[in-house]
Amino acid sequence: MPPTSPRLVGDLVVWLLVLAELLTFGILFASFAFARLREPGLFAAGQATLDLSTGAINTVLLVSASWCAARSVQAVRNGRSAQGARWLLGALACGCGFLVFKSLEYAQKWREGVDVAENTFYLLYVMLTGFHFLHAAVGCIIFAVLWRPTRRGAYGPQQCHALETGAVFWHMVDLLWMVLFPLVYVLR
Amino acid sequence: MKRLLHRIDAIWLALLAATAITAWLGEHAGARGLGTSAAVLVLALAAAKGCLIILDYMELRHAPALWRRLLLGWLATVVVLVLVATLWPR
Numbered sequence: 001m002p003p004t005s006p007r008l009v010g011d012l013v014v015w016l017l018v019l020a021e022l023l024t025f026g027i028l029f030a031s032f033a034f035a036r037l038r039e040p041g042l043f044a045a046g047q048a049t050l051d052l053s054t055g056a057i058n059t060v061l062l063v064s065a066s067w068c069a070a071r072s073v074q075a076v077r078n079g080r081s082a083q084g085a086r087w088l089l090g091a092l093a094c095g096c097g098f099l100v101f102k103s104l105e106y107a108q109k110w111r112e113g114v115d116v117a118e119n120t121f122y123l124l125y126v127m128l129t130g131f132h133f134l135h136a137a138v139g140c141i142i143f144a145v146l147w148r149p150t151r152r153g154a155y156g157p158q159q160c161h162a163l164e165t166g167a168v169f170w171h172m173v174d175l176l177w178m179v180l181f182p183l184v185y186v187l188r
Numbered sequence: 189m190k191r192l193l194h195r196i197d198a199i200w201l202a203l204l205a206a207t208a209i210t211a212w213l214g215e216h217a218g219a220r221g222l223g224t225s226a227a228v229l230v231l232a233l234a235a236a237k238g239c240l241i242i243l244d245y246m247e248l249r250h251a252p253a254l255w256r257r258l259l260l261g262w263l264a265t266v267v268v269l270v271l272v273a274t275l276w277p278r
Contacts, residue, residue, distance in 0.1 A: 008255055009247045015255060022262045029266050033273035040278050044221070056211035060204060063237075067200035070245050074196060171245045175259075178237045179266055181207075182230045186214035187274050188221040 009073075010165035018172045021135070025176050028131070029183055032124045039120060046121030047188050049112070051105065055185035058101050059177060062136075065094035066174040069143070069167040076150060076160045084163070085151035091170065092143040095136060102133050125184060132176055139173045142166040199240050206233045224275060231271050238263040 008015060036043040072087035114122045146166045149155065155163050210233050213226050222230065242263065243249040248256040 006250060006252045008251045019258065022259070026262060026266050030269045030273070033270045037273050037276055037278065052211060052214045056207060056214075059207045059211075063200060063203040063207065066241065066245050067196065067203075070196045168246055171241055174245070175238055175241045175263075178234050178241065179263075179270070182210060182234045183270055186210055186217075186222070186230050187227055187270070188217060 010168040011161065014165045014168050018168065021172060021176070025128075025131070025179075028124070028128050029179055032128060032183060035120050035124060042119065043121045044188055046119065046125065047184070049109075050125075050185055052185050054101055054105055055181055058098050059181050061094045061098040061101065062174045062177050065091045065098070065139075065143075066171050068094060069170050072150070073160060073163055073167050076155045076163055077157050079157050081150060081153040081155065084155070085147055088143055088147050088150055088163075092140060092147065095140040095143060095170070098136055099133070099140065102129070102136075128180060128184060132173070132180060135173050135176070139166075139170040142169055195244065199244050202240060203237055206237050209233060227274050228271070231267050231274075235263060235267045238267075 068087045068091035072084045072091060075081075075084035075087055109122075116122050116126050143166065146163055150163060155161075210230050213222065213230055217223070217226065221227075239260065242259045243256070246259070248259060
């Protein structure tokens, strides 16, 4: 139901966490963009080794997980717990898909023997995407933890605070990638 | 309620479309990078996607204005910083 008075969905603590994470990633985004300005050749060479289509597939998986999470919250608010749990499984599947694709990308970079210590591009690439990867992993764990109580009907139209909080966390992971993907994979 | 459900789906489709355009622009970039207009378009799409996630998926459209401003302000700052760094003459 559309709220009549202004309401922050989810727990205040998750919003404070969102704020802290956005600021941290904001500094990393700016560092990447301005380091590229200083060493354009190094960054062009590094970015040329990244697979744009894998980045695009990962974007699709992240936004789809967000979509499933939003649909799950909607279903539970309408009193349809079983449906909400199915949407949550969809979100978990998309999230795990993201983690798999990203792991394959890291494995490939590992085989290529990238130099994280000496190369500014790879250092920032690993920091940015690695830190984001960990957040996505936590998001998947949250989906998995929420699934059972959602299916059991623990959340409903009157009380879906925990589910909303979990969804907000994932939407943050998604939001960060909306800047990360063009910055690291597309803009050169 | 039905309208809101449709909105969630419509936003997902918009996010997918924006992603497809971004990827297409990246694939068709020249040897010297994206070019100014394509770079601006890519960042505008990123800002639009971010706005949809903040306002509709995070449901800040109907939240206290402070939180909406904080997140939209963050997005604007980050996108402008990246834009400046990208378009700065090298």
